[in-house]
Amino acid sequence: xxxxxxxxxxxAAMGCTLMLGxxxxxxxxxxxxAQGSTPADSGSAEPAAESVELQIFAANSxxxxxxxxEALYTEQTGVTFADTQYKGSGDLVEQMRGGAPVDILxxxxxxxxxxxxxxxxxxxxxxxxxxxxxxxxxxGKGSDVQINSLEDVxxxxxxxxxxxxxxxxxxxxxxxxxxxxxxxxxxxxxxxxYAPEIADKVSLADKVGTAAQYVSTGDCTIGFVYTSDVxxxxxxxxxxxxxxxxxxxxxxxxxxxxxxxxxxxAADFLEFCMTDEDxxxxxxxxxxxxx
Numbered sequence: 110x111x112x113x114x115x116x117x118x119x120x121a122a123m124g125c126t127l128m129l130g131x132x133x134x135x136x137x138x139x140x141x142x143a144q145g146s147t148p149a150d151s152g153s154a155e156p157a158a159e160s161v162e163l164q165i166f167a168a169n170s171x172x173x174x175x176x177x178x179e180a181l182y183t184e185q186t187g188v189t190f191a192d193t194q195y196k197g198s199g200d201l202v203e204q205m206r207g208g209a210p211v212d213i214l215x216x217x218x219x220x221x222x223x224x225x226x227x228x229x230x231x232x233x234x235x236x237x238x239x240x241x242x243x244x245x246x247x248x249g250k251g252s253d254v255q256i257n258s259l260e261d262v263x264x265x266x267x268x269x270x271x272x273x274x275x276x277x278x279x280x281x282x283x284x285x286x287x288x289x290x291x292x293x294x295x296x297x298x299x300x301x302x303y304a305p306e307i308a309d310k311v312s313l314a315d316k317v318g319t320a321a322q323y324v325s326t327g328d329c330t331i332g333f334v335y336t337s338d339v340x341x342x343x344x345x346x347x348x349x350x351x352x353x354x355x356x357x358x359x360x361x362x363x364x365x366x367x368x369x370x371x372x373x374x375a376a377d378f379l380e381f382c383m384t385d386e387d388x389x390x391x392x393x394x395x396x397x398x399x400x
Contacts, residue, residue, distance in 0.1 A: 161374045164191040164210055166201040168217035168278070168361060169316040170242070170334075173341045174395035178388045182381055188374060197316045198222075199276035205230045205366070212375040215239065215363040217317075217335075218278035222362040231364035235376055238400035239383060240361040240392065243336040244282045247324050248348040254330055256349035259290045263306040267330025270312050270320035274299040278359075279317040283333035285356035298356070321345055335359070337396035360400055 167175050172195040179190045194201065198216035202225050205211055214231055216222045219238075225231045246262070248254045254265065262269065272280025284298035287307075295301025303311055312329050314320040317338060323329040325344035332345075339347055363382070365375040382388055383399065392399075 160187070160189065161371050162189045162191055163212045163371060163375055163378060165193045165213045165215070166205065166209075166211050167193055167195055167213075167215045168198050168201075169195045169318045170217055170279070170337050170341070171195065171215060171361075171397075172318065174337070174391055174397060177391045178382060181385070181387055181391070182378060188378065195316075195318075197272065197276035198278050199224075200316075202228070202230065210368070211366040212369040212371050213363060213365060213379065215361055216278070217242075217359070217361055218281065219358075219360050219362055220281075221278060222364065225364070229367055232367050232369075232372070233364070235365040235372075235379070236362055237364070237379065237383070238360050239363045239379070240397040241400050242359045242361070242397060243353075244279065244286060244351040244356055244359060245334060245336050245339065245347045246331050246349040246351065247321065247334055247339060247345040248331050249324055249327060250344050250346050252330075252346075252348075254348060256331065258349075259286055259292070259351065259355060261349075262287065262331070263292060263304070265307075265310070265330050267310070268312045268323070268328065269307060269310045270314055270323040270329040270332030270334075272317050272320050272333070273313045273315060277314065277316055277320075279320070279333060279335055280313070282351075282356040282359060286333070286351045289355040318342070335396070340395045361397075 175193060183189055198218055198221035201214060202221055205214065205225065206228060214225055222236065226233050246256050271283045274280040274284050281298035284293045284301065285296065287293040288296045288298065292304045292307055293301050312323055314323060317334050318341065320332040321334045321338045321342045324332040325342050331348060339345060363379050365372050369375050
């Protein structure tokens with residue numbers, strides 16, 4: 110009897126042990142599953158898309174229109190823009206030569222973009238002519254100065270604002286126009302001399318916007334700028350539009366920088382500038398036409 114009683118107690122104890130072990134194993138499995146769910150869930154989540162910020166180097170004459178187009182693009186795509194640099198096209202190319210990080214270059218002449226291509230600063234396959242512009246002679250608003258031909262520039266009483274031709278395409282175009290009537294000695298618009306009638310009157314400007322400001326402030330009587338600059342600055346008006354055949358075509362090429370880390374996004378923005386209806390309306394508002 111005692112032996113059977115002990116046997117039954119042993120079986121009961123063994124059963125309790127097995128049940129407790131199973132219960133603990135179940136708890137352990139549940140705990141492991143619960144703990145393992147966190148990294149599994151977090152690993153399956155999509156990572157946040159990396160934001161893109163583009164750095165643009167643009168000809169000074171784009172200073173008013175470009176920010177509006179950039180804001181429109183940011184609103185539609187989320188792509189943002191660093192502090193866009195607006196300077197003479199030649200100065201922008203020199204900055205790129207110095208290693209400045211750039212995604213897009215837009216110049217105000219084919220020649221300066223040629224320099225960027227030759228220096229391998231831009232991806233030539235992305236180059237495209239974006240806009241055209243007109244070269245005009247401006248006077249102060251309400252001024253009675255009359256310019257009916259390029260020859261009349263020689264008779265102006267007062268200073269003449271012209272962009273420094275080595276850095277400012279508008280200055281080179283101006284000199285080409287003056288050369289067409291004998292007031293500058295180099296038909297290419299650079300490296301020549303002004304005729305004695307105007308040599309002492311010329312005030313060189315570091316960018317086309319500065320030339321416009323010289324006229325608006327009265328420091329100069331007239332100045333050579335783009336049509337688009339009349340929309341950018343108060344206090345000036347067109348006195349004369351230079352004939353197209355007096356200078357080389359005014360074209361604004363754009364291209365993606367060869368060192369851009371956002372080359373695809375940069376190319377997409379250039380395409381947007383040329384095709385989006387709202388963007389085209391902004392360019393037109395500031396006097397730019399598609400090339």
